[in-house]
Amino acid sequence: MEVRLEGITKSFGDFTAVNNLNVTIDDGTLAGLLGPSGCGKSTTLYMIAGLEKPTSGRIYFGDEDVTDLPPEKRGIGLVFQNYALYPHMTVRQNIMFPLENAKVPKAEALKTAQEMADLVQIGHLMDRKPGELSGGQQQRVAIARAIAKKPRVLLLDEPLSNLDARLRLETREEIRRIQQETGITTIFVTHDQEEAMSITDTIVLMKDGVLQQKEAPQEMYRKPANQFVASFMGTPPMGFLTGKVENHKIMIGSSVLSEMEAADGEVIIGVRPESWRLSEHEGMDATVTMVEVIGRDTLMTVEVEGQKIRCLIDSDYEVKVSDKVKLAVKPQAIHLFDKTSGHRLG
Structure with missing residues (x-):
């Protein structure tokens, strides 16, 4: 019915x-x-x-x-x-x-x-x-x-x-x-x-x-559809960073997160914790501020350009507070939201 x-x-x-x-x-x-x-x-x-x-x-x-x-x-x-x-x-x-x-x-x-x-x-x-x-x-x-x-x-x-x-x-x-x-x-x-x-x-x-x-x-x-939906769906929840799009580059402060087809302007950047990965050579510089080992995974909080976000990585990686790491993410794992309305962009 x-x-x-x-x-x-x-x-x-x-x-x-x-x-x-x-x-x-x-x-x-x-x-x-x-x-x-x-x-x-x-x-x-x-x-x-x-x-x-x-x-x-x-x-x-x-x-x-x-x-x-x-x-x-x-x-x-x-x-x-x-x-x-x-x-x-x-x-x-x-x-x-x-x-x-x-x-x-x-x-x-x-x-x-x-x-x-x-x-x-x-x-x-x-x-x-x-x-x-x-x-x-x-x-x-x-x-x-x-x-x-x-x-x-x-x-x-x-x-x-x-x-x-x-x-x-x-x-x-x-x-x-x-x-x-x-x-x-x-x-x-x-x-x-x-x-x-x-x-x-x-x-x-x-x-x-x-x-x-x-x-x-x-x-x-x-x-x-919007930032609320993104934050409500998923455990741990999606993290958000304030950034901008400039010449098809997703920027957080002076750091380039990724390249992506999107209109220039200020945006809210959403990335789920499991979508981040540690990298040796590429990605953004970040500082580890908290580490939580939860079984097979490690949930770490990092600071990037004065903003904090949580990342879920394999517990085989040994990280500790104050470590300097490089973070990378696949472009398809990035969600962009309007800074004022919170609505999804694209």
């Missing part, structure tokens, strides 16, 4: 949480609503669910305008951050609950509940209660309950935030598997860019209620 938002704005008094959002989620895809806290992503999800009503704009499921429909009429499955399971009910009863409310015959409801439990790999836990389950198992119960009524759209609000690191990894892989097996259009909210990049077909990245970029994860990583 395609989900389309047209000119969606949501205000709470004088505060605008979502501002003129236009975005389409394609049928059968897994989309991540991504951004920092307070960017409007959960508000957007709640408007899609029908829990919040837009101040202006329209929401469509396919060709159907659902803007004024209550949640129960939209054909959605919703999974909350805290799972919202009934503690006095068994796993089976929790999954069956929306089916019983919909007056589905008991035999059919039992069969569907077992099928959904098997799909999320908790079929052997049907007689347990939520308090007897791990966080990851509870999350799977919540997902099974949400998809038991065969929704047109599945909505997940920060579904992994209550899990530890290992469980988050396992559960996000399960969410992807379940979405692919069911083919349900799925939208989930997260503030974790690694989480969004790992399993989504598309990312909708927001800041201060405004859409920054909608793109496939790797394309957004390779070609960020």
Whole structure:
């Protein structure tokens, strides 16, 4: 089911949480609503669910305008951050609950509940209660309950935030598997860019209620639309230096970083830490100011022409604070942004 938002704005008094959002989620895809806290992503999800009503704009499921429909009429499955399971009910009863409310015959409801439990790999836990389950198992119960009524759209609000690191990894892989097996259009909210990049077909990245970029994860990583997107996507984050383009040379102070086809003028130069390399003969002179060994890699902070940037290098290179090094970078790894607006150049 395609989900389309047209000119969606949501205000709470004088505060605008979502501002003129236009975005389409394609049928059968897994989309991540991504951004920092307070960017409007959960508000957007709640408007899609029908829990919040837009101040202006329209929401469509396919060709159907659902803007004024209550949640129960939209054909959605919703999974909350805290799972919202009934503690006095068994796993089976929790999954069956929306089916019983919909007056589905008991035999059919039992069969569907077992099928959904098997799909999320908790079929052997049907007689347990939520308090007897791990966080990851509870999350799977919540997902099974949400998809038991065969929704047109599945909505997940920060579904992994209550899990530890290992469980988050396992559960996000399960969410992807379940979405692919069911083919349900799925939208989930997260503030974790690694989480969004790992399993989504598309990312909708927001800041201060405004859409920054909608793109496939790797394309957004390779070609960020502006400096905010560039800084938000990637771990460690992209570093930035103030420089200029002069006669097709990328300059940082008096140092030449690279040659590149670009218009002359002052720019913000963005380079991801992993795109730098140490060189013996070419590149910019830099001084190491901090060294952090993180397993197979070394994250070092260097100073170039009075500006600092972080570089990720192989830990086989032995560097220490105060070392003088030469830094080089491939031209295709350089991102240029307008110094005033932050928009991508080229």
